[in-house]
Amino acid sequence: MNVTLNVQGMSCNHCVISIEGALQKLDGVSKATVSLADNQVSVTFDESVVSLDNVKEAIEDQGYDVV
16 A cells, blocks of 8 residues: 655754654554655555554554644
8 A cells, every 4th residue: 555644843854853753663664755845644555564653653653743
Protein backbone atom coordinates (compact mmCIF):
# COMPACT_ATOMS: atom_id res chain seq x y z
CA MET A 1 0.00 0.00 0.00
CA ASN A 2 1.21 3.50 -0.78
CA VAL A 3 -0.20 6.48 1.16
CA THR A 4 0.60 10.16 1.33
CA LEU A 5 -0.07 11.82 4.67
CA ASN A 6 -0.28 15.51 5.47
CA VAL A 7 2.02 16.25 8.40
CA GLN A 8 2.29 19.49 10.37
CA GLY A 9 5.28 20.69 12.36
CA MET A 10 8.08 19.84 9.93
CA SER A 11 10.53 22.67 9.26
CA CYS A 12 14.06 21.39 8.57
CA ASN A 13 16.25 18.53 7.43
CA HIS A 14 16.32 17.14 10.98
CA CYS A 15 12.55 16.66 10.67
CA VAL A 16 13.06 14.70 7.45
CA ILE A 17 15.72 12.46 9.00
CA SER A 18 13.68 11.92 12.16
CA ILE A 19 10.49 10.86 10.36
CA GLU A 20 12.18 8.77 7.67
CA GLY A 21 14.30 7.01 10.29
CA ALA A 22 11.31 6.20 12.50
CA LEU A 23 9.31 4.82 9.59
CA GLN A 24 12.15 2.74 8.19
CA LYS A 25 12.49 1.01 11.59
CA LEU A 26 8.95 -0.35 11.24
CA ASP A 27 8.73 -3.89 9.89
CA GLY A 28 6.79 -3.83 6.64
CA VAL A 29 7.74 -0.30 5.55
CA SER A 30 9.66 -0.46 2.29
CA LYS A 31 9.90 3.26 1.49
CA ALA A 32 9.35 6.57 3.29
CA THR A 33 9.81 9.95 1.63
CA VAL A 34 9.32 13.32 3.33
CA SER A 35 8.51 16.51 1.41
CA LEU A 36 9.06 19.63 3.51
CA ALA A 37 7.76 21.88 0.71
CA ASP A 38 4.42 20.05 0.61
CA ASN A 39 4.25 19.08 4.31
CA GLN A 40 3.68 15.49 3.21
CA VAL A 41 5.07 12.06 3.98
CA SER A 42 4.72 9.28 1.39
CA VAL A 43 4.97 5.76 2.75
CA THR A 44 4.96 2.39 1.01
CA PHE A 45 4.23 -0.52 3.33
CA ASP A 46 2.89 -4.05 3.55
CA GLU A 47 -0.54 -3.96 5.20
CA SER A 48 -0.19 -7.57 6.35
CA VAL A 49 2.81 -6.57 8.50
CA VAL A 50 2.12 -3.01 9.66
CA SER A 51 -1.06 -0.92 9.80
CA LEU A 52 -1.69 2.65 8.72
CA ASP A 53 -2.29 3.48 12.39
CA ASN A 54 1.21 2.16 13.21
CA VAL A 55 2.66 4.42 10.50
CA LYS A 56 0.79 7.46 11.83
CA GLU A 57 1.83 6.64 15.40
CA ALA A 58 5.51 6.44 14.40
CA ILE A 59 5.29 9.94 12.90
CA GLU A 60 3.41 11.34 15.89
CA ASP A 61 5.91 9.77 18.30
CA GLN A 62 8.56 11.98 16.66
CA GLY A 63 6.54 15.07 17.66
CA TYR A 64 4.64 15.81 14.45
CA ASP A 65 0.91 15.95 13.75
CA VAL A 66 -0.70 13.79 11.06
CA VAL A 67 -3.74 15.69 9.77
